[in-house]
Structure formats: C-alpha cells, structure tokens
Amino acid sequence: MMISKRNILITGSSGMLGVDLGSELARDYNIIGMDVKPSAVNHQLSAFIKCDITDKDRIIKSARDAKPDLIIHTAAWTDVDGCEEEPEKAKKINQKGTENVAISTSELSIPLIYISTDFVFDGNKKALYTENDLPNPVNIYGKSKLEGEKKVAALNKYIILRTGWMFGVNGKNFVDTILDKAKAKKEIKVVDDQIGCPTYTKDFATAIGKLLSVVPIRDTREIYHITNKGAVTWFDYTKEIIKIRGVDNIQLVPIKSDQLNRPAKRPAFSVLDNSKFEKATGFVMRPWRDALREYINAKK
Template sequence: MKIAVIGAGGQLGSDIVKVLQGTGHRCYPLAHRDIEVADRESCAILRELKPEVVINTAAFHQVDACEDDPEKAFRVNAVGAKNVAEICAGIDATCVYISTDYVFDGTKKEGYVEEDPPNPLNTYGISKLAGELYTRRCPRHYIFRVASLFGVAGASGKGGNFVETMIAKARRGEKIRVVDDMFMSPTYTWNAAEVLLKAVEQGIDHGIYHLTNGGSCSWFQFAREIFTLLGLEVDLQPVSSAQFKQKAIRPRYSNLNNQKLKHLGLKPWKKALATYLREKGYLS
C-alpha cells in the first residue's frame, strides 16, 4: 500500500514511519514543513501523491495552550481533520485520524469503551471530538484514540515525555511530586504504531478504536513504576491535582478499554514501559 503519514516528525508519527520501513508498503512521511493541515491548499499534496491510506497524526495538543488559543486548536484539530478527510474521500483513500482520551469527561472509573458517549471538558478535547466528526464523513475511515503517549521522539511542544521528565528529575536529585488522583492508560508509541498498521493491513471494520496499552494507573503510580524498574531511590510523593493550577479542566478518569484491538498485540502498560526503557538503553 501507499501510505502517507502526516506529522511524521512527531512522537507517534515518527514511530509509524519507522515501523513502515520494515514492511513492503511505500511510505510518504509528511512533516509540518511538507503539509499544514489547517491550510486546504497545502493539503493538495495528498492529491498529487494519491496514497491509499492517509494517517493524520497532526495535532495541537498542548492542553492549557488550547484554552489560550482555541482558534488554533480548532484550525489544526478540527478544520485540519476536515481538510484531510475531504481529500481522502475525493481520492478514495482511507483516512486515519488520531484522537484522544480527552474526548471523555472522566466520570467513568472502569475504563471507557468506544461506544461510550463523549463529553469533553476542555478546548483540546472539544476540538479533537470535532475532528472525529469530520473524519467520519470520509466513507473509509479509522479513528484511533490514544492516551498519555511516551515514545523515543518525545512530544513536540512538551519537551519530551513524562518518562524522560521523571528520569531527569531523579538524576538531578529533585523532590518529585506527582498527582495521584488522575488515572489514564500510558501508551508506548512504538507498540501503538505496530498495532495501528496491523489494523489497517487486516482491513478491520471502519470506525472508532481505543489504541492504548492495557490497564490503567495514576500519574503517581506511573512514576513509581518507572523508578522501580530502573532501581532508582527518589523522594517521590503523591499529591492532589488541586495543588496544580492549570487552565484546562482535565478528566479524572480517562483510562480507555482496548479490548477491540488487544488481540493485535497491545501490551499491558507495565510491559510496554519496560520495553521502552530497554529501547532507550536504560535497561539491559
């Protein structure tokens, strides 16, 4: 297949490109310099390339910044999705949109399934839900919701990822305080990329899927597992999210149930974390 990857320089996009390199597919990696999804004319490159699949990982995902600049959030996350989906429909391509756990309000403790009604609490979540709705207008589409990503490339605009931030703080000998009342599903981008491509290759039914590693934890529990695996002695303490002043309201429970894709190789989050740490050379 001919597959275009928008956001090829990002944390998830870069791993999708790397996974594709080990296959027989022809990959067109498109970084921000190659395509601006919010600009319809810029998206015309897709008509020139005529890919069979377009994977749109482009996003404005700085959650608090989205509150300050909702217009940008909607330009990238919603209008950008609309532009890509409409072009995909026009060239008979499959449109793949990467969405987020933040389309939910966090009131369901046991893990959200794809059929649960979205109810986003912040501008980022609202704009991504709008992107989902636009993507669904393309006859052949997949919406993959991801959460709490960590990958080798790090998150653009966020200065790496949570794992690297925790390790850096530990090495500096800092006191580390992490919230213990917000729960999510940590997800390794390489494993997510592998499963996403398997799903597309196998031609599973079009629709919405939760693409996360299995299980859930609080951010404090996530940090504790990082230090446990690395054998690091740190001053780590749990705190309430109320102690952090953040512009955007965040869901308390945003863990996603991945049952629909689990059979394709999604690992439990602890195993995925250990794999990441080995890939980075922290573990032998």
C-alpha cells in the same frame, strides 16, 4: 509477478507517533511523510512533503500529487495546556486541519485513519471506556480533537483510533520529564487523582499495522480504542519509572490535580477498553509496565 506496495501518507510524520508509525509500516508500504518540518530520524520515508495541514489548498494538492492509497492523520497540536490558553489555534489545527485532511481523502476516494484521544471523555465513568460511550471532553484540546472526529465521521471510509498517555523515543513525554527531574531534584510532586493507561508509540504503531493487515478499510466506518494494557495513576506511574531506572534518593509526594493550577482540566479516569480491537485483530497489547521497562532500559 511483482506486486507493488501500497502508498500511505502519514501527517505529523516527524512527531512522536509519526516517526515510529513510519518505521513500523515501511516494511509493507511506501511511506510518504508530511509535516511542518522534516525529522532527522525518519530514514524510512519514500518521500517527504513539507505541508501545514491548516493550508487547505496545499494539502489537497499535495495529497493529489502524492497519490496515496490511504492517509493516516497523526498531526495535531498536542499541548493540552497550550490549547486551553489559545483555543483558536487549537481549533485551527485540530479541527479545521483535520477537516482539510478529511476533504483531501474524500477528493481522492481513499480511506482516512484519524488518531484521537482518551481526552474526548469526561472521566466520570469509572469503568473502561468503550467505543459506544458518549464523548464529553472537559478541556479545549479534547473538544478540538472531538470536533476533528466529527469531520472524519462524515466520510464514507474512515477509522478513528483513540489512544492515551503516549510515550516514545521521538517526542517530549512524561517518562523523560520524570527521568530529567530525578537527576536534578530530591523531591517530585505528582498527582494521584488521575487514572489512565500509558501507551508506547512503538506498540501503538505495531497495533495499527495489525489492524491494517486484517481490517478491510476500503468500506469501513469504525472507531477502535487501542492502548497498552492496565490502569495507573500518574503517581504510581512515576513510582514505576523511578523503580525501573533504579533511582533511590528521590522522594515522591502525591498531590491533587487542583494543587497544580494548570490551565486545562484533565479527566479523572480515562482508561480505554481494547476489546473491540482485540476481537478484530486477535492481537493483545502488552501491559504498560512491560512496554515502559523496554523503553527505559533501551535508554540506559
């Protein structure tokens, strides 16, 4: 007897994580993409719905028509400085938009997986953040994502996945910014007073697939932290990017965050502890350096 594949609706399916997640899960599930615009690279979708998550009636109707067994909500406004300058827009997309997605899952009695961020923490801990640590965001982006978490945590069936410092083929990211700068400049200034863990969207997508295969999401209300392994400052991360790329005529200058004058403050330390995820799945994420090497070498 043929067992039909379950349907997963992914919001933000044209984004950096959304595309890799769709590709990863398409082997085992029918993937319905949802975003404000289609992606040129997303060939794996069984359907695509153009929908803005801030339009409550539309997302509820679209989800009802699509009949998913699960929604994975990756759509967000991820411009950290932009959020600081336009807090109402951040609230509309990251908080209200998430509430709309949450309502649509509760209407259908299906579980919701919500992608959240290491930026919900204030960075004062100086040891790995676990799921039991209290969030205390230092910027509007982190606050809006935390408010989104609260809407999700009011549901009966949900998983909140926090990750951080993502890079991937299908989005604007720090690695590409540094590689571009290295072509055009002799000197690059980078902050050395923020520590996090770079995470490859492809690896994160694999981890989500592992979690789906072992955790019975039907009755789950859990938070998991998932990043690649390790910890690094933006400065040492940049050194590694330059080293892997083989650029030798560039000078890297360490600076402090306040010298950058950016609108949004960032947590000084936001490394997440993967232990709970590892225990649940038996799967250990590879070190960020290995993931970064694969990402850069694939571009050569």
